[in-house]
Amino acid sequence: MNKAEILAETQAYIKKTFLDEGTGHDYFHIERVVTNAKKILETENADPFLVELAAWTHDVGDYKLHDGVDKSNELISEFLQTLQVEQETIDKVLEIVSQVSFSKGNTPTTIEAKIVQDADRLDAIGAVGIARCFAYGGSVHNVLYNPYDNSKDGSSVQHFYEKLFKLKDLMNTETAKKIANKRHQFMENFIEEFYQEVK
Numbered sequence: 001m002n003k004a005e006i007l008a009e010t011q012a013y014i015k016k017t018f019l020d021e022g023t024g025h026d027y028f029h030i031e032r033v034v035t036n037a038k039k040i041l042e043t044e045n046a047d048p049f050l051v052e053l054a055a056w057t058h059d060v061g062d063y064k065l066h067d068g069v070d071k072s073n074e075l076i077s078e079f080l081q082t083l084q085v086e087q088e089t090i091d092k093v094l095e096i097v098s099q100v101s102f103s104k105g106n107t108p109t110t111i112e113a114k115i116v117q118d119a120d121r122l123d124a125i126g127a128v129g130i131a132r133c134f135a136y137g138g139s140v141h142n143v144l145y146n147p148y149d150n151s152k153d154g155s156s157v158q159h160f161y162e163k164l165f166k167l168k169d170l171m172n173t174e175t176a177k178k179i180a181n182k183r184h185q186f187m188e189n190f191i192e193e194f195y196q197e198v199k
Contacts, residue, residue, distance in 0.1 A: 003049045006083050010056045013079060018059070023139040024132035025059050029123055033058065036119035040175045046111040050089070053080075054096035054116045062101075072097055102163055108172060118176035121167045126183025130190055133159050145198060160191055 001009070018027040037055040041048055060079065061072035073094050080090045092112075099106040099113040100120050108114040124132065134144070137156030145157040152162055168184040171177045 001083055006085060007049070007052055007056070009083055010053060010079075014056050014060075022135070024135040025062065029132065030056060030059055032123050032128065033116070033119045036122045036176075036179075037115050039179075040115045040118055040173050043175050044111055044115055044173055046115055050092055050096065050112045051115050053085075053089070054093045054100075054112065055119055057093060058097050058100050058116060058120060060097075102167070102170075114172035118171050118173050121171065122176055122179055122183065125164055125167050125180060126186050129164055129183065130187060133164060145194075147198075157191070157194065160187065 014030055015027050018025070018030060021027070034052060034055045037051050038048075041051055057076050057079070061070060061075035076094060076097060077090055080093065096108075096110065096113040096116050098104070099108045100117045102121065102124075108117050123129065134156050137144070137159065142153060142159075143155045146155045149155060150158060150161075152158070164187060165184070168177075168180045171180045
């Protein structure tokens with residue numbers, strides 16, 4: 001199986017597995033991450049096959065979708081082995097995926113990991129990021145907003161301060177930084193308007 005066929009099979013698997021996922025980590029999120037990664041690849045010298053394969057698989061086995069247990073290594077390996085992907089490539093994909101997550105706090109060690117991390121984080125901010133924040137909050141029964149609770153999981157609005165507003169300054173590539181600036185401003189405008197409405 002050549003690289004194009006592997007990517008096509010991977011996309012089909014992700015679509016089948018994630019299409020109806022309701023936490024904001026659905027197929028279309030993953031597709032947007034791939035699109036973001038390709039956009040960043042235009043200005044970065046990286047392995048496009050590795051970047052795209054890791055972008056497609058970055059949420060496979062994610063702890064948020066498996067009751068708090070990270071199954072990324074196990075499930076990504078199993079799937080890629082069915083496509084007869086070389087073990088060296090699988091290992092590189094696993095390494096990239098392990099460095100994507102915000103909550104794990106890992107620093108990307110390769111340009112490929114930097115690109116996929118940026119691509120994923122771009123989808124967590126801006127208009128789409130706002131929509132995903134509230135979709136995820138609803139899926140785990142977080143309240144929309146609680147002015148008396150500023151704890152980490154106190155509300156979906158609190159998540160802006162715990163994570164979303166931090167992402168702009170954590171981008172690795174120049175392309176992502178430019179996109180992030182605009183999306184960050186949109187979120188700030190949204191939160192300002194939100195507070196005006198809940199006064």
